[in-house]
Amino acid sequence: MRIGELSRRSGVSVPTIKYYVREKMLPEGERTAANQVSYSEEHLRRLRLIRGLIDVGGLPVPAVREVLAEIDAPEPSTHRAVAAAHRGLTVLTGESTDQLREEARRTVESVFAERGWSPGEDNPGIPALVEALARMRLLGQDSFVDCVSRYAEAAEAIAEIDIDLLSRRTNVADAVENAVLGTVLGDVVIAALRRIAQEQVFNRHTEGDG
Amino acid sequence: MRIGELSRRSGVSVPTIKYYVREKMLPEGERTAANQVSYSEEHLRRLRLIRGLIDVGGLPVPAVREVLAEIDAPEPSTHRAVAAAHRGLTVLTGESTDQLREEARRTVESVFAERGWSPGEDNPGIPALVEALARMRLLGQDSFVDCVSRYAEAAEAIAEIDIDLLSRRTNVADAVENAVLGTVLGDVVIAALRRIAQEQVFNRHTEGDG
Numbered sequence: 481m482r483i484g485e486l487s488r489r490s491g492v493s494v495p496t497i498k499y500y501v502r503e504k505m506l507p508e509g510e511r512t513a514a515n516q517v518s519y520s521e522e523h524l525r526r527l528r529l530i531r532g533l534i535d536v537g538g539l540p541v542p543a544v545r546e547v548l549a550e551i552d553a554p555e556p557s558t559h560r561a562v563a564a565a566h567r568g569l570t571v572l573t574g575e576s577t578d579q580l581r582e583e584a585r586r587t588v589e590s591v592f593a594e595r596g597w598s599p600g601e602d603n604p605g606i607p608a609l610v611e612a613l614a615r616m617r618l619l620g621q622d623s624f625v626d627c628v629s630r631y632a633e634a635a636e637a638i639a640e641i642d643i644d645l646l647s648r649r650t651n652v653a654d655a656v657e658n659a660v661l662g663t664v665l666g667d668v669v670i671a672a673l674r675r676i677a678q679e680q681v682f683n684r685h686t687e688g689d690g
Numbered sequence: 691m692r693i694g695e696l697s698r699r700s701g702v703s704v705p706t707i708k709y710y711v712r713e714k715m716l717p718e719g720e721r722t723a724a725n726q727v728s729y730s731e732e733h734l735r736r737l738r739l740i741r742g743l744i745d746v747g748g749l750p751v752p753a754v755r756e757v758l759a760e761i762d763a764p765e766p767s768t769h770r771a772v773a774a775a776h777r778g779l780t781v782l783t784g785e786s787t788d789q790l791r792e793e794a795r796r797t798v799e800s801v802f803a804e805r806g807w808s809p810g811e812d813n814p815g816i817p818a819l820v821e822a823l824a825r826m827r828l829l830g831q832d833s834f835v836d837c838v839s840r841y842a843e844a845a846e847a848i849a850e851i852d853i854d855l856l857s858r859r860t861n862v863a864d865a866v867e868n869a870v871l872g873t874v875l876g877d878v879v880i881a882a883l884r885r886i887a888q889e890q891v892f893n894r895h896t897e898g899d900g
Contacts, residue, residue: 525830532825559889566885597890605885612878615742620735621871623855628879634847635883636891641840642884643891645833661831663888667881668822669838673845674852674880675776675815675873679769680807681849685857 483509486519490527497527503541505530505548529657533565537664543568551656558646558659565660566604577618584613584625591629595636638670693719696729700737707737713751715740715758739867743775747874753778761866768856768869775870776814787828794823794835801839805846848880 487494500506506526509517526548533539533547546564550556588610592598599606616624642662649655697704710716716736719727736758743749743757756774760766798820802808809816826834852872859865 528828532829535825558892562885562888592886597886599886599889603886603889605882605889608878609882609886612875612882615745616871616875616879618738619742619867619871619875621868621875623858624868624872624876624879627851627855628883630851631848631876631880632883632887634844634851635880636887637844637847638841638884639887639891641837641844642888643895645837646892647895648833657829658831658834661826661829662834663885665822665826665829665831666834666841667877667884668818669826669834670841670845670880670884671877672815672819672822673838673842674848674877675772676802676807676809676813676819677842677846677849678772678852678873679809679813679815680805681846681853682768682856685853 481519481524483517483519486523486527490524490531492527492531500527500530503545505541505545529661532661533664537565537661537668539565539568539664547660551653551660556653556656558656561656561660562663563602563604565664566608577614580614580617581610584610584617587613587625587628591632594629595632597632642666691729691734693727693729696733696737700734700741702737702741710737710740713755715751715755739871742871743874747775747871747878749775749778749874757870761863761870766863766866768866771866771870772873773812773814775874776818787824790824790827791820794820794827797823797835797838801842804839805842807842852876 481489483494483497486492487497490497492500497506501508506523509519509523512518530544530548533544534541539547543565546568547561550561550564588606613625613628616622642659645662646655646659649658691699693704693707696702697707700707702710707716711718716733719729719733722728740754740758743754744751749757753774756778757771760771760774798816823835823838826832852869855872856865856869859868
């Protein structure tokens with residue numbers, strides 16, 4: 481198809497498509513005549529992936545570029561692709577105190593021990609978890625921090641579904657894409673479901689406060 | 691305390707503190723002498739709340755302002771405060787096709803029926819869920835969409851913990867603050883725990899792919 485059709489079908493403007501090509505996020509089209517470049521269904525699929533990560537997942541362009549580079553690598557790694565996506569999502573610019581962070585680290589370690597988890601030190605979830613828990617303590621939300629082990633149990637149930645889905649993929653590049661989307665868009669889905677379930681459970685327990 | 695001490699203890703610069711006061715996000719300090727304004731522990735607590743929502747939760751300033759207005763309202767509402775926070779987090783700028791969204795809406799309704807959920811139409815989770823699922827379909831992640839009911843079950847387990855925590859608060863303003871932080875920072879905690887649990891479950895099931 482011509483670039484105009486690719487733009488129409490993907491909902492991405494022609495200048496933006498050209499930008500993605502320049503940035504090597506999208507492969508060049510095939511030159512079919514002096515002034516004609518043709519794009520395939522693969523290009524459309526890639527554009528949808530890019531927009532899904534950016535629009536729904538909230539991933540910044542540099543993180544998308546890293547994720548795509550991993551998907552396109554000769555030996556793509558799910559772990560590295562998800563780590564790249566997650567680095568892009570991390571918004572931890574502020575700092576809590578060292579003491580609170582040390583305390584949060586101990587809480588995290590005791591949760592890991594309790595649940596029999598032994599994650600790698602480079603798991604991008606660990607610093608995010610430590611910082612968020614330190615902030616929770618700083619904000620007087622000790623009861624939340626004390627419940628982390630229960631939240632961890634629920635998170636493990638989610639991860640079981642994630643890995644079950646992932647294990648159905650036989651193609652490696654497919655599995656990597658699935659893992660990234662399941663993580664980035666999946667976080668949006670889980671946050672949305674949580675919001676809806678909260679209302680349900682809240683109404684079941686109380687009359688509501690307005 | 692003077693503004694310098696408030697700045698040091700909160701880690702927020704003096705100009706930013708003054709900006710929050712101008713924007714009515716932080717109450718003015720008490721004028722104790724011609725050239726002296728004094729701030730209390732309440733100011734410090736409020737500043738930490740603002741920075742927690744912005745730095746860890748990734749909430750934009752206008753959403754924080756809305757949340758604070760709700761917390762400070764004569765009759766604060768948990769529902770409205772969490773809805774304001776969630777509106778601020780929604781990054782759904784892109785659009786999937788109407789047909790996919792219609793299909794996603796039917797999926798969502800069947801999940802609600804299956805789980806016995808009957809959320810209000812204004813629940814901010816619903817449009818986020820519909821759009822994310824439509825994108826998942828567009829990206830060929832049908833197996834994820836087919837598992838939404840399982841994710842919903844896990845989300846309900848999370849919501850049970852959320853509401854359990856919330857119900858321990860007796861003061862309404864406290865409950866509202868707890869609900870917002872539990873939602874905004876809580877999403878970060880759950881996403882982080884999910885990432886860590888994925889590694890755990892993945893290693894349990896496979897040798898890993900690198």
